[in-house]
Amino acid sequence: MIKYLLKRLIFFAVSLFIIMTIMFILTRVSMLSIWASPHPIIEDFRFAWNEYLIYLERIVTKWDWGHTRAGVPIWNYVLEKMVVTLKYNLVALVIYFSGGVTLGVIAAYYKNRFLDYFISLFSMLFNSIPGFVFIFFLILVFGYGLNWFPPQEPYANASLLRSIKGYFIPVVALSVGPMGRIAQTIRGEIIESMQTPQYLLLRAKGLTKKQAFLRHGLKDSLVVMVPELIPLFVFVINMSFVIEYTYNINGIALLFFRSLISFGGENNAIIVNTDIAVPVGVLLVGIIMVFSLITDMTLALLDPRISIKSKKSEM
Numbered sequence: 001m002i003k004y005l006l007k008r009l010i011f012f013a014v015s016l017f018i019i020m021t022i023m024f025i026l027t028r029v030s031m032l033s034i035w036a037s038p039h040p041i042i043e044d045f046r047f048a049w050n051e052y053l054i055y056l057e058r059i060v061t062k063w064d065w066g067h068t069r070a071g072v073p074i075w076n077y078v079l080e081k082m083v084v085t086l087k088y089n090l091v092a093l094v095i096y097f098s099g100g101v102t103l104g105v106i107a108a109y110y111k112n113r114f115l116d117y118f119i120s121l122f123s124m125l126f127n128s129i130p131g132f133v134f135i136f137f138l139i140l141v142f143g144y145g146l147n148w149f150p151p152q153e154p155y156a157n158a159s160l161l162r163s164i165k166g167y168f169i170p171v172v173a174l175s176v177g178p179m180g181r182i183a184q185t186i187r188g189e190i191i192e193s194m195q196t197p198q199y200l201l202l203r204a205k206g207l208t209k210k211q212a213f214l215r216h217g218l219k220d221s222l223v224v225m226v227p228e229l230i231p232l233f234v235f236v237i238n239m240s241f242v243i244e245y246t247y248n249i250n251g252i253a254l255l256f257f258r259s260l261i262s263f264g265g266e267n268n269a270i271i272v273n274t275d276i277a278v279p280v281g282v283l284l285v286g287i288i289m290v291f292s293l294i295t296d297m298t299l300a301l302l303d304p305r306i307s308i309k310s311k312k313s314e315m
Contacts, residue, residue, distance in 0.1 A: 012289045012293075015285070016289075019281060020278055021052065023278050024048070027272045028052070028274055029044040063075070074275050078252070078276065081250070081252045081255045084252070085249075088167065088170050089237055092178075092236060095171060096177075096178040096179040099175065100178065100179040101182060101183075101186055101218075101222070103179065103183035104183040104185065104186025104187040105190065107119040107183060108194070109213060122180060122183075123180035126176040126179070127181055129176075129177070131174055131177050131239050131243055134176065135173035135246050135247065138173055150162060152247055153247055153248050169247060170243050170247045173243050178232050178235075178236055189224050190221045193220045194212075226295055230288075233288070256276075
């Protein structure tokens, strides 16, 4: 287990280094190609590489990722925005995972009955509506129409109740689609496991339908569902960029649109700020990697038959 964790951490570090290198050089070269006078592109790569060596030395020796125009360290600035984004995504993760599992269990337990049909309809409906479209409906109806929840992110000095209400619209928009997908997966896996000889053996030993259902079907379905959380989490984070911008959340998305990419000049050419792009990319990929590691550890805890170790130790 320890060797596996060390190898994963080394893999994370190497991957982040490669991503940081590629992002820095490509964004620098793209800007030089757009704004400089016509010249061989190899000169852009040579200039970007020399800049990158200075940039990398500054990070390694001083942990200096640069500063904003206001003099704020860029790493702290990006990290602060990322925390805001993660708060909404983690709340949504808890809701769509727990809600999806619960709905999937109920649908499987009451298979071919009213609750099963209702949950299946819910899953199909919200799976077909993207969250960045659904949020407009939530804002118009619950924000401006009924005035139950804030139509945009509350200010920092808002009351505690209003701040809590401010989570409703973006979290619901982030959650309903993944919740439906998880419910469909859990339902299918549980129904399939209920038809296996192992389930019939448990019933023959005297377990009730509910006991066998929870001890066998639910556990086996979670073993299948947990690995699916990684691409689902990546999908939700990507979708949250549009949702954050729509709901005016002061997170990484607004930083992306206002600072990372801006329009300037008479021709409205896109200006990419490399100092912002690199830490944003490193943080996003790093968070996804850490989440995948946590998922692997959770999978091993759910099913002890799954061994997490390196290939050499298996030989």
